[in-house]
Amino acid sequence: MNRFSFALRKRASKKEGASSGGIWISVLLFVGLIILSASALTYSQTGSAPLSIEVSASVSQVDDPDYSHALEVSWKVTGGTPPYDVTLEIVGPDGTTEVHHKEASEGTRQFKLAHPDGGTVLVNVKAEDSSGSSASGMTSVSLAPSPRVEIDEGVLDKGVLACRKMAFSTEEDFVTQGPEPADGNPIISDGDLLGEGCVVCARNADLLQAFKVTVDLGLDAVDIIDVDRYLVAFSTELDSPNTGQFTAGDLLITNGAVIPNAALLYGFHLRRVDLGLDAVHFVGESGKIIEFFDYVKSAGREYWLREGGLQASLRQYGLDIWFSTEGTGPYPTQPAFLDGDLLSARDGIIVARNSLLLPPGVPAGIPNRGVDFGLDAVTCDRAGNREHIHFSTEILYKREPGFTDGDVLLILDGVVYTNKDLVHCFEPKSNFLGLDALYIDRP
Ligand SMILES: [Ca+2]
Numbered sequence: 001m002n003r004f005s006f007a008l009r010k011r012a013s014k015k016e017g018a019s020s021g022g023i024w025i026s027v028l029l030f031v032g033l034i035i036l037s038a039s040a041l042t043y044s045q046t047g048s049a050p051l052s053i054e055v056s057a058s059v060s061q062v063d064d065p066d067y068s069h070a071l072e073v074s075w076k077v078t079g080g081t082p083p084y085d086v087t088l089e090i091v092g093p094d095g096t097t098e099v100h101h102k103e104a105s106e107g108t109r110q111f112k113l114a115h116p117d118g119g120t121v122l123v124n125v126k127a128e129d130s131s132g133s134s135a136s137g138m139t140s141v142s143l144a145p146s147p148r149v150e151i152d153e154g155v156l157d158k159g160v161l162a163c164r165k166m167a168f169s170t171e172e173d174f175v176t177q178g179p180e181p182a183d184g185n186p187i188i189s190d191g192d193l194l195g196e197g198c199v200v201c202a203r204n205a206d207l208l209q210a211f212k213v214t215v216d217l218g219l220d221a222v223d224i225i226d227v228d229r230y231l232v233a234f235s236t237e238l239d240s241p242n243t244g245q246f247t248a249g250d251l252l253i254t255n256g257a258v259i260p261n262a263a264l265l266y267g268f269h270l271r272r273v274d275l276g277l278d279a280v281h282f283v284g285e286s287g288k289i290i291e292f293f294d295y296v297k298s299a300g301r302e303y304w305l306r307e308g309g310l311q312a313s314l315r316q317y318g319l320d321i322w323f324s325t326e327g328t329g330p331y332p333t334q335p336a337f338l339d340g341d342l343l344s345a346r347d348g349i350i351v352a353r354n355s356l357l358l359p360p361g362v363p364a365g366i367p368n369r370g371v372d373f374g375l376d377a378v379t380c381d382r383a384g385n386r387e388h389i390h391f392s393t394e395i396l397y398k399r400e401p402g403f404t405d406g407d408v409l410l411i412l413d414g415v416v417y418t419n420k421d422l423v424h425c426f427e428p429k430s431n432f433l434g435l436d437a438l439y440i441d442r443p
Pocket residue numbers: 169170171172190191218219220436437
């Protein structure tokens with residue numbers, strides 16, 4: 001098992017609170033039927049039927065990046081002396097417990113679960129009536145594990161599919177001694193998109209296919225929106241050789257859409273500047289991002305140069321673009337932001353300062369702590385939970401807690417994957433190849 005799927009497992013239990021719309025697959029996997037286990041059946045003083053609870057639950061898999069299953073619970077409390085105080089408890093396979101108080105005496109509710117590895121979920125309904133009697137009813141459902149794309153030999157032919165779970169780009173060109181790329185060329189460029197297991201997901205020219213560019217322009221920011229539709233947002237190191245097509249600071253999409261750098265910066269009251277683009281991550285529902293990409297393409301690059309146009313569209317689609325620039329915001333004596341800050345294109349605010357990204361012991365942040373470590377790769381979940389931000393810096397730090405500019409760091413925490421973890425399966429002559437673009441599914 002690799003470390004990325006491990007991270008995915010570890011994280012699963014933390015997602016209960018977020019909300020996200022998804023398409024529910026109508027495959028009913030298991031239906032847990034009524035189990036009645038009134039633990040403390042008590043006749044009420046009026047001699048009516050004893051307090052009892054019926055509970056049933058069913059579960060189905062969902063097609064949603066943030067959740068694995070939908071759980072439906074139905075319950076009915078009868079007997080005893082109404083009114084009742086009803087509590088629902090849902091215990092996940094990892095022991096995490098969700099408690100819902102003050103439920104109705106009878107009802108059906110749906111809950112989204114994030115347990116991609118499957119397992120047993122216990123549903124416990126407890127009731128207390130007005131005479132103080134209590135009862136509980138319990139049932140359980142089995143969650144089937146979510147289907148995963150396993151990296152195998154066959155995936156070498158499937159190109160970008162190998163970047164479903166994670167993708168990155170190095171800062172250096174190198175020759176692979178490990179798995180041979182599908183096109184037979186052992187030379188890996190700093191412009192190629194690489195995936196888990198040292199697979200070349202896309203050559204630079206593949207990413208640029210819609211732009212009719214065949215020279216390697218480098219790759220220094222990436223976000224994978226949908227591998228099946230081959231929708232990747234990215235940025236190059238060099239301007240397009242086709243005059244006026246795009247700059248190295250523009251945000252490009254594999255469908256041929258371009259968002260000019262200036263559009264990303266209007267929220268900061270900067271007009272018609274190009275400060276470069278070094279890292280990118282889309283926040284919002286995947287379906288909305290895909291719709292937005294169609295719109296970006298149909299509107300054309302010139303349209304997005306209109307001040308505020310991008311910000312209005314992002315609000316309309318419920319999206320945000322998190323990014324970092326190559327250059328620090330103008331006015332050097334009092335910059336609005338640093339090239340090491342994570343910025344919001346929609347709101348024109350700093351999502352996370354360089355000083356917040358790095359662990360407290362690191363002297364990050366200007367002017368107070370001393371150094372701008374840069375931010376040249378970033379990824380997070382689509383909900384934009386800041387505690388899931390993973391990133392890479394532009395410069396290394398040798399003291400404790402040390403890191404290199406090729407490592408993957410977790411916000412406020414430090415190194416999660418070293419550069420060697422990412423590239424060792426290429427068996428390169430050097431184990432340090434840098435890291436300047438990163439995507440992790442459900443980081
Ligand atoms: Ca690169």
